[in-house]
Amino acid sequence: MQTNLAAWARDTDLGKEADAILRRCVHCGFCTATCPTYQVLGDELDSPRGRIYLIKQVLEGAEPTQSTQQHLDRCLTCRNCETTCPSGVEYGHLVDIGRQIVEERVPRPWAEKAKRKMLRRAMLSPLFGPAMRLGQAVRGVLPESLRRKVPERRPAGALPQVEGHTRQVLMLAGCVQPSMMPSIDAATIRVLNAIGIGARIAPGAGCCGAASFHLDAQAAALDQMRANVDAWWPLVRDGAVEAIVMNASGCGAMVKEYAHHLRHDPAYAQRAADIVALVKDVAEIVAPQAGELRQRLADKRVRAAFHPPCTLQHWQGLRPLSERLLADLGFELRPFAEQHLCCGSAGAYSVLNPEIALALRDRKLGAIAPAAPDVILSANIGCIGHLQSGTGTPVRHWIEVVDEQLARA
Numbered sequence: 001m002q003t004n005l006a007a008w009a010r011d012t013d014l015g016k017e018a019d020a021i022l023r024r025c026v027h028c029g030f031c032t033a034t035c036p037t038y039q040v041l042g043d044e045l046d047s048p049r050g051r052i053y054l055i056k057q058v059l060e061g062a063e064p065t066q067s068t069q070q071h072l073d074r075c076l077t078c079r080n081c082e083t084t085c086p087s088g089v090e091y092g093h094l095v096d097i098g099r100q101i102v103e104e105r106v107p108r109p110w111a112e113k114a115k116r117k118m119l120r121r122a123m124l125s126p127l128f129g130p131a132m133r134l135g136q137a138v139r140g141v142l143p144e145s146l147r148r149k150v151p152e153r154r155p156a157g158a159l160p161q162v163e164g165h166t167r168q169v170l171m172l173a174g175c176v177q178p179s180m181m182p183s184i185d186a187a188t189i190r191v192l193n194a195i196g197i198g199a200r201i202a203p204g205a206g207c208c209g210a211a212s213f214h215l216d217a218q219a220a221a222l223d224q225m226r227a228n229v230d231a232w233w234p235l236v237r238d239g240a241v242e243a244i245v246m247n248a249s250g251c252g253a254m255v256k257e258y259a260h261h262l263r264h265d266p267a268y269a270q271r272a273a274d275i276v277a278l279v280k281d282v283a284e285i286v287a288p289q290a291g292e293l294r295q296r297l298a299d300k301r302v303r304a305a306f307h308p309p310c311t312l313q314h315w316q317g318l319r320p321l322s323e324r325l326l327a328d329l330g331f332e333l334r335p336f337a338e339q340h341l342c343c344g345s346a347g348a349y350s351v352l353n354p355e356i357a358l359a360l361r362d363r364k365l366g367a368i369a370p371a372a373p374d375v376i377l378s379a380n381i382g383c384i385g386h387l388q389s390g391t392g393t394p395v396r397h398w399i400e401v402v403d404e405q406l407a408r409a
Contacts, residue, residue, distance in 0.1 A: 001025045001052075006061035013264060014097050015059060021094045022056055024087045025049075031081035031091070036342040037074050040359050045071045048081040048091050055098035064102045072099050074356065076349055077214065078310035078342040092315070093260070096213075103216050113216075119348055120215040124207055129179035148389035149351070154183035154400075160190060162198030169243045169285065170232060171199050172251050175207035177381045184381065187403035188247045188282055194296065194406055195289040199245060204231035208251040209261075214347055222265075225258050229271050236278060243280045247399060249318075249380040250347060252281050253311035281312065282399060283322045283379065290328035297405040303332045305373035306398070307364065307387065309380035310342050322379060326398060334371035338364070345386035361390050368393075375401060 003022050009015035031048040032038050038047035045054065051071055058064045072095060079092045108116075122128060135142065135150040142150060162168075169192065177184060192199045205228050213221035235241050246252030256279050262272040286293065306326055313319035326333055344350060344360030365387060368376060376391070377398040378384050388395040 001027065001056070003056060003060065005059050009059045009101075014101070018055065018059055018094055018097045021090050022052065022059075024089045025052055026087050028086065030084050030086060034080040034084045034340060036076055036078060036080065036344070036360050037356060039341070040356055040363075041074075043071075046074050048075075048089075051075060051095060051098070052089075052091070055094060055101075058098065058101060058105075064106050066106055066108075069102050069106045069108070072102060074353060076310070076342050076344070076346040078346065079314040080310060080340060080342065083314045083340070096218075099216075100218055108216075116215045116348075116352070119351060120211055120217060123175050123211050123348075128176065132176075132179040145354070149385070151180055151385045151388060154181060156182040156186035157190075159186060160193045162189065162193050162200065165193070165196055165198035167197045168241050169197055169199050169245045170205075170235060170241050171201050171245050171247070172208060172228075172255065173201050173205045174248060174251060175211060177248055180385065181381055181397075183400055184247055184397045187397070187400045188245070190403050191286065191293075191399055191406065192245070192282075195286065195293060197285065202231045202235060208254045210250060210254040210347060213254070213261075222261060225261060225272070226265075226268055228255070229258065229262075229268055229275055232275055233271055236274060241278070243285060244275065244278050245280055245282050245285055247282045247379075247397065248382075249281060249309045249312035249316065250382055252279060253315035255279050256316065281316065281318055281322075281379070283318060283325050286399075286402075287321055287325045287328075290325055293402070294329050296409055297330060297402065298408040301330055301332045302401065302405075303334060303372075303374045304377045304398075304401075305334050305336055305368045305371045305375075306331075306339075307343060307368070307376060307378045307383060308339060309378055309383045310346075312379050313340065322398075326377065329402060331377070331398075331401075334373050336371045337367045339367075341367075343383050343387055345380075345382035347382055350382075350386055357386070358390075361386055365391050377401065 001022050003019050005015055005019055029049055035047045044050040054068050054071060075095055081091050136153040139147055139150050189199045207224050209221035209224035256276055258272040259276045262268040308319040342360055343364040344357035350357035376393055376395040384395050384397060
């Protein structure tokens with residue numbers, strides 16, 4: 001694609017990065033076939049190709065409008081288009097640039113701005129946990145729109161002593177998962193303990209930064225990234241841990257991009273790169289021990305449908321490894337159509353764009369239904385909660401089910 005960037009953008013770091021990405025696009029349109037918003041809305045401007053044109057126009061001097069902003073907001077950032085693209089267009093980074101530039105130039109209506117700010121602050125607030133527990137206590141009387149966002153409470157259970165293991169890893173504290181689904185972290189610690197790995201959370205670590213980054217607070221997100229690097233760095237520097245383990249693929253995808261986001265920060269660029277080299281999804285840690293672990297599970301094959309989150313399959317390319325791991329652990333995986341397509345959760349997206357999110361949820365569950373699984377497995381808290389709100393079939397993180405089988409055995 002030929003470009004002619006405006007003077008204000010031409011010599012900036014963001015302008016140079018965007019220009020390089022734009023020039024790789026060949027207008028082929030393969031991306032439209034796998035874009036979830038285009039599948040639902042049928043609008044070219046709600047496809048990657050259409051959004052690329054909008055961003056190109058802004059960088060070449062066109063004045064963005066609220067319509068431009070809306071089309072960029074509607075992107076789920078699933079990066080399915082990157083998996084499909086034959087030219088290697090880094091659309092995810094381009095849309096981040098486009099959103100940042102448009103956000104600086106197009107004032108949002110006050111109500112919309114307040115909603116996004118309150119949503120971000122609520123997820124990061126120390127009051128989120130107590131509010132979630134209260135919501136779970138009265139979940140049965142909540143309106144449907146709120147009940148969808150309040151999962152049934154799953155007890156975490158007792159945790160083992162892990163200090164004696166030679167192999168040690170770090171886990172991310174996160175922001176909403178410990179309050180919404182504490183059973184995921186607890187199950188992760190127990191399963192890793194079962195294969196001889198001690199897992200702990202470093203004091204001072206917190207949210208990965210994704211919530212702020214995608215809710216118009218990129219500077220705040222960078223500060224959260226730096227805080228995590230600072231919390232992890234002493235243990236990484238001293239070789240006290242072999243990996244930083246992620247059990248929420250959305251967080252893992254973000255942390256694996258710390259080196260990209262902090263590349264212009266001389267104080268953090270190298271440390272971020274060293275951190276990223278140690279980041280592993282929990283499936284990557286468990287996979288080498290799958291055969292040994294399988295012998296210790298309850299002797300019952302579980303018929304399951306695995307929904308690979310977009311942040312697992314399109315951002316990190318870990319769908320094949322995860323599916324092999326589940327098969328090696330004894331799960332009977334039931335195939336279904338459109339496994340590549342986003343379920344509509346996408347962090348805060350399902351709150352800000354509920355109609356699109358629910359349409360994609362129902363489309364995903366409709367594709368899974370003919371497989372008739374006993375359980376729907378996934379690897380990201382957002383997908384798990386979103387899908388569970390539309391089905392009576394249990395939706396679980398796969399590590400929870402492995403943990404339960406270990407306990408039963």
